Amino acid sequence: MNALFVICGIGVFSLLAEVFNLKKWVQAVSLVGLLAALVFIVSDWKAISYYYQGMVVFDRFAMAFSGLVLIIAFFWFWMSIDFFKGEAHRTDKSALVFFAIAGAIMMLSFNNMAVLFLGIEILSISLYVLAGSNKENLFSTEAAFKYFLMGSFATGFLLFGIALVYGATGTFDITSISDFILSNPPTKLPRFFFIGGLLIMIGLAFKISAVPFHMWAPDVYEGSPTPITAFMSTIVKIAAFGAFLRIFSFSLVYFSPALLWIEQGLMLLTLIVANVTAVYQTNVKRMLAYSSVGQVGYLLLAFSSDSRHSSGAIFYYLVAYALASILSFSVVHIVEKAKGNAGIDNFKGIFKSNPLVGVAFTIALLSLAGIPPLAGFFGKYLVFTLSIGKGFIGMTVVAVITSLIGVYYYFKPIIAMTQPGEDSISVSASQKLLLLILILANLLVGIFPELIRLV
Amino acid sequence: MKIPIEFYIWLSTVLFSIGVLGVMFRRNAIIIFACIELMLNAVNLLMVAFSSYLNDAHGQVFVFFIMAVAAAEVAVGLAILVMMYRNTKSIDINILNRLKG
Numbered sequence: 136m137n138a139l140f141v142i143c144g145i146g147v148f149s150l151l152a153e154v155f156n157l158k159k160w161v162q163a164v165s166l167v168g169l170l171a172a173l174v175f176i177v178s179d180w181k182a183i184s185y186y187y188q189g190m191v192v193f194d195r196f197a198m199a200f201s202g203l204v205l206i207i208a209f210f211w212f213w214m215s216i217d218f219f220k221g222e223a224h225r226t227d228k229s230a231l232v233f234f235a236i237a238g239a240i241m242m243l244s245f246n247n248m249a250v251l252f253l254g255i256e257i258l259s260i261s262l263y264v265l266a267g268s269n270k271e272n273l274f275s276t277e278a279a280f281k282y283f284l285m286g287s288f289a290t291g292f293l294l295f296g297i298a299l300v301y302g303a304t305g306t307f308d309i310t311s312i313s314d315f316i317l318s319n320p321p322t323k324l325p326r327f328f329f330i331g332g333l334l335i336m337i338g339l340a341f342k343i344s345a346v347p348f349h350m351w352a353p354d355v356y357e358g359s360p361t362p363i364t365a366f367m368s369t370i371v372k373i374a375a376f377g378a379f380l381r382i383f384s385f386s387l388v389y390f391s392p393a394l395l396w397i398e399q400g401l402m403l404l405t406l407i408v409a410n411v412t413a414v415y416q417t418n419v420k421r422m423l424a425y426s427s428v429g430q431v432g433y434l435l436l437a438f439s440s441d442s443r444h445s446s447g448a449i450f451y452y453l454v455a456y457a458l459a460s461i462l463s464f465s466v467v468h469i470v471e472k473a474k475g476n477a478g479i480d481n482f483k484g485i486f487k488s489n490p491l492v493g494v495a496f497t498i499a500l501l502s503l504a505g506i507p508p509l510a511g512f513f514g515k516y517l518v519f520t521l522s523i524g525k526g527f528i529g530m531t532v533v534a535v536i537t538s539l540i541g542v543y544y545y546f547k548p549i550i551a552m553t554q555p556g557e558d559s560i561s562v563s564a565s566q567k568l569l570l571l572i573l574i575l576a577n578l579l580v581g582i583f584p585e586l587i588r589l590v
Numbered sequence: 591m592k593i594p595i596e597f598y599i600w601l602s603t604v605l606f607s608i609g610v611l612g613v614m615f616r617r618n619a620i621i622i623f624a625c626i627e628l629m630l631n632a633v634n635l636l637m638v639a640f641s642s643y644l645n646d647a648h649g650q651v652f653v654f655f656i657m658a659v660a661a662a663e664v665a666v667g668l669a670i671l672v673m674m675y676r677n678t679k680s681i682d683i684n685i686l687n688r689l690k691g
Contacts, residue, residue: 252652252655253655260662263670264666271677280670280674284683288613290663291610291630294633295636298602298640302636305646
């Protein structure tokens with residue numbers, strides 16, 4: 136809880152910094168604040184604590200996921216230093232980012248539908264603005280507009296679902312809802328309860344961008360400024376999937392197996408459509424967008440094979456995914472800044488001119504593809520063992536095949552980097568250090584998976 | 591005489607569906623905003639109806655949250671719309687097709 140206060144506090148500080156002429160302190164305060172929030176998470180680790188009449192709960196699940204969000208946020212600030220460099224709206228941007236992180240933490244620690252709704256909205260509204268923060272750029276405007284339309288459309292579905300569930304059970308509290316479901320036979324619950332659960336699933340499927348509710352994701356990821364794309368594909372994804380897990384595996388899953396079947400349908404569509412479409416992309420940013428949609432399929436596979444106890448495997452997968460994703464977007468950010476856009480041809484010759492950047496991108500893509508010994512491999516391994524252990528052979532076969540398709544398109548930029556190209560890219564010392572640390576993190580999490588599984 | 595809750599459920603479902611259809615089929619961005627508001631207000635109506643039907647005030651408090659958040663959302667949305675209008679001189683969403691692939 137203290138972590139949430141700290142994050143909100145920094146957000147308010149950033150807003151006030153503009154007024155009191157403290158702009159040069161914002162960056163330092165944000166980094167110190169993120170670390171302080173992380174320390175609070177670690178120090179609160181042992182206890183499960185409820186706040187505000189049980190509306191917010193910080194249990195192991197919430198703390199582990201919020202800790203991951205904060206660590207990724209730290210790397211994110213590092214990679215996007217120049218996003219805050221311009222003289223215009225520096226403090227506003229950093230305030231919005233911190234409010235988005237606060238929303239993400241609320242989405243991971245809610246125990247009441249109202250907090251879920253507020254968390255999603257705080258996160259989304261900040262991101263609508265950030266996606267359009269490049270005001271003169273038409274693509275950025277278009278991305279912001281599409282994100283806004285799809286986001287508020289999804290919120291409508293989510294809210295209608297919440298209203299129906301409330302009407303059936305008389306409460307917004309997650310634990311009371313699951314108690315209510317368990318104490319009443321399913322036939323006695325009104326039929327609209329099921330529709331409510333379904334609508335909540337649709338609303339959250341928009342947020343985690345599962346096919347067929349993914350159509351906004353590639354456009355928004357491509358149009359937004361690259362740091363914001365990195366934010367969306369890591370922190371927002373972690374928060375949205377955490378919220379999905381929390382609401383379904385804690386309560387709604389008890390209700391009806393039909394919800395799980397629909398979720399499995401979403402999973403199969405996500406795996407197939409996203410991975411096949413990614414093959415045809417020529418822009419690396421857009422390809423990574425499809426890949427991040429595709430990764431949701433594996434998370435959903437873990438959820439559908441064991442909806443109650445899969446959070447360990449999902450957490451490991453998210454750690455691996457987020458580390459690889461932030462590394463790949465750091466590289467895309469560097470290349471895009473030097474060459475204007477992230478077309479695949481702009482990656483030619485990187486291995487020769489900037490070996491570190493090339494190695495970093497290779498490691499990130501291999502980890503996303505799931506090649507041992509990188510983190511992504513163990514993520515997929517855990518998910519597949521879980522689903523085979525529960526007897527979902529057919530789905531696992533589909534997932535393995537789609538991850539093989541994944542290997543094909545992840546190798547396209549790597550091959551482009553080995554081809555001859557012209558000029559080299561200037562990389563600052565701090566970016567080099569960041570790339571090194573992230574490479575090490577990807578290797579460490581992959582070679583010593585116990586580090587994360589102890590959680 | 592009390593109106594049965596089913597009536598409210600049907601009414602708000604119809605309102606919500608009108609909103610959804612409007613978002614999907616209208617091309618004018620402002621009409622789409624209005625349709626999203628219609629969806630949210632259908633939810634508000636349903637929440638208040640359930641709240642009074644169940645004699646539980648939580649639903650009505652939730653409606654306040656929805657109203658406040660919807661206002662914030664529309665403020666941001668209209669700002670984005672103005673930004674788009676400045677760049678393209680149009681609010682027809684069919685022009686939003688530059689990002690394709």
